[in-house]
Amino acid sequence: MASFSALPLDVLGLVAIVTVFTYILYQRFFSPLARVPGPFLASITSFWIAHAYWRQDWHYRAISLHKQYGPVVRVGPDAVDVGDVDAIKIIYGMGLAPCSHGFELIEAIRDRIEILEREVGRGGGNLIGMTDEPLHKQRRRLVDPIYTLKSVRESEHLMNAPITFFAEQMRRHSGTPVDIIEWTNVLAVDVFTAITYGKSYGLLEHGRDPEMLAFTEANWNPYFWAVMVPLLGRLVKIRQRLLILAKVLLSGGKAPLPILGWTTEQIENALQSDESAGNAPTLSRKAIRIHRAHPKEFPRAALNDHMFELVFAGFETCGATIPKIIWRIATTRDFQKRLQTELDTLSKTDTLKGLLTYDQLLELPYLSACISEGMRMDPITGIALSRRVPPEGVRMNGYDLPGGTEIGITPRVISYNEDLVEDPYRFSPDRWLDATKEQKILWDRMDLMFSAGPTACTGKVMALAFIYKVIAAVFSNFDVTVIDKDKKIEEINIFPVKWRKVKMKLSPRKAE
Numbered sequence: 306m307a308s309f310s311a312l313p314l315d316v317l318g319l320v321a322i323v324t325v326f327t328y329i330l331y332q333r334f335f336s337p338l339a340r341v342p343g344p345f346l347a348s349i350t351s352f353w354i355a356h357a358y359w360r361q362d363w364h365y366r367a368i369s370l371h372k373q374y375g376p377v378v379r380v381g382p383d384a385v386d387v388g389d390v391d392a393i394k395i396i397y398g399m400g401l402a403p404c405s406h407g408f409e410l411i412e413a414i415r416d417r418i419e420i421l422e423r424e425v426g427r428g429g430g431n432l433i434g435m436t437d438e439p440l441h442k443q444r445r446r447l448v449d450p451i452y453t454l455k456s457v458r459e460s461e462h463l464m465n466a467p468i469t470f471f472a473e474q475m476r477r478h479s480g481t482p483v484d485i486i487e488w489t490n491v492l493a494v495d496v497f498t499a500i501t502y503g504k505s506y507g508l509l510e511h512g513r514d515p516e517m518l519a520f521t522e523a524n525w526n527p528y529f530w531a532v533m534v535p536l537l538g539r540l541v542k543i544r545q546r547l548l549i550l551a552k553v554l555l556s557g558g559k560a561p562l563p564i565l566g567w568t569t570e571q572i573e574n575a576l577q578s579d580e581s582a583g584n585a586p587t588l589s590r591k592a593i594r595i596h597r598a599h600p601k602e603f604p605r606a607a608l609n610d611h612m613f614e615l616v617f618a619g620f621e622t623c624g625a626t627i628p629k630i631i632w633r634i635a636t637t638r639d640f641q642k643r644l645q646t647e648l649d650t651l652s653k654t655d656t657l658k659g660l661l662t663y664d665q666l667l668e669l670p671y672l673s674a675c676i677s678e679g680m681r682m683d684p685i686t687g688i689a690l691s692r693r694v695p696p697e698g699v700r701m702n703g704y705d706l707p708g709g710t711e712i713g714i715t716p717r718v719i720s721y722n723e724d725l726v727e728d729p730y731r732f733s734p735d736r737w738l739d740a741t742k743e744q745k746i747l748w749d750r751m752d753l754m755f756s757a758g759p760t761a762c763t764g765k766v767m768a769l770a771f772i773y774k775v776i777a778a779v780f781s782n783f784d785v786t787v788i789d790k791d792k793k794i795e796e797i798n799i800f801p802v803k804w805r806k807v808k809m810k811l812s813p814r815k816a817e
């Protein structure tokens with residue numbers, strides 16, 4: 306017989322067991338998502354997805370989950386991952402702000418940026434992660450003209466000096482293997498600062514910037530654990546704040562990351578030299594014009610924040626995408642040779658070979674095919690870009706999903722779908738050349754690398770112009786040899802999927 310003092314514990318234990326059991330029964334049989342297939346643990350706890358993200362292989366795991374369970378998979382008590390190309394329009398066409406697990410990460414970045422910004426007197430106006438939908442819509446309407454193809458055409462020549470310097474640096478290192486990931490990251494910082502302010506930040510001089518890389522990785526990493534665990538998330542944020550504050554205090558009040566102080570100075574100079582700079586095509590100048598025309602809708606704080614987010618949004622994404630495309634082309638001699646032959650038809654000899662305009666490069670079908678195929682195989686976004694179903698609910702592949710359900714698509718699940726792409730694990734630029742018109746339309750529609758709908762990447766055209774120019778400059782001027790090409794590449798998925806320590810040798814091409 307139980308003793309008197311042990312009885313309350315027994316009762317508590319029993320209540321706990323019954324509660325847990327009832328909760329599991331509810332999630333498995335009565336929840337509106339009970340019919341949606343998926344791993345057992347995912348249906349009862351959000352820790353399942355937090356752990357899955359923490360393993361940093363979600364971009365592979367999501368593919369196998371969809372193979373096992375079908376196009377709609379339950380990945381949390383109130384979350385689903387969808388693997389259907391037709392769902393793109395429904396999910397991202399609803400005009401909803403990003404939410405929860407994908408969003409937690411974006412919000413985390415935003416939070417981190419804002420903490421840093423506050424230290425240098427800014428904060429509050431980033432588009433990335435903005436949850437106020439009407440305000441977001443209004444800001445996008447104002448800034449979108451900066452990123453049209455017409456506007457990119459006006460500004461793209463500002464990319465030429467850093468790309469030329471990058472090629473010079475590669476020539477200087479031609480006898481030795483270089484870490485291409487580090488080099489393309491610093492190239493991206495110098496290109497996006499040049500196009501924003503008319504002046505490069507100057508990292509290419511040294512070829513690396515451990516501080517900036519460490520900063521951005523630290524941005525993503527701790528939040529992975531905090532994805533679904535708000536308390537842990539808050540603790541991580543407090544820790545970050547204290548660390549930054551300590552850094553600022555110890556440095557006597559300087560910006561915690563040198564580039565922050567630098568960008569503040571540049572925007573200040575741009576505002577002061579407003580008249581003398583006339584119609585210079587830098588992004589800051591274009592944004593200042595919008596600020597002057599709409600001081601209320603696009604105030605000074607929003608201008609500052611937007612200029613700052615551009616460099617950060619462009620640097621890691623482009624910096625990580627370019628080496629993957631180079632790797633895919635360079636690991637097979639035939640691809641490299643064919644691309645070089647095509648580039649040679651356009652390259653000038655008086656300037657750096659291959660440094661052509663985006664418009665000229667778009668005329669090269671094999672180059673376009675290599676880049677499209679590279680981005681299909683390695684979309685940098687490694688987790689689902691989640692949204693929350695509006696109150697009226699949505700019907701998705703035979704399942705009625707109630708309002709509030711988190712719903713998203715992991716880009717790789719679509720681009721590796723065997724029903725859409727034959728032999729998807731093979732890098733085949735030719736598939737783009739041989740594709741029918743209908744196939745091309747479908748493949749364009751399934752491209753989620755830059756997301757879709759109202760929050761899709763503003764910088765897509767700018768990013769593509771940069772990617773085209775660098776790939777063309779590299780293969781016009783160099784024969785690329787990948788070192789240890791059969792070795793498994795170290796990869797991390799911290800929202801962007803990044804490769805690490807990829808060594809290549811870029812040898813100047815000999816005249817043929």
Ligand code: HEM
Nearest residue numbers: 432433618619622623626754755756760761762763764768
């Ligand atoms: C390979 C390069 C790039 C990739 C893969 C990429 C991808 C993305 C993705 C996935 C989003 C989130 C969209 C969403 O939540 O629905 C985004 C947002 C954004 N990107 Fe990019 N991006 C790239 C380059 C750039 C560049 C070069 C710029 C600026 C010049 C830029 C500026 C932005 C901005 C401002 C947003 C926020 C958009 C909004 O919420 O309205 N990105 N990008």
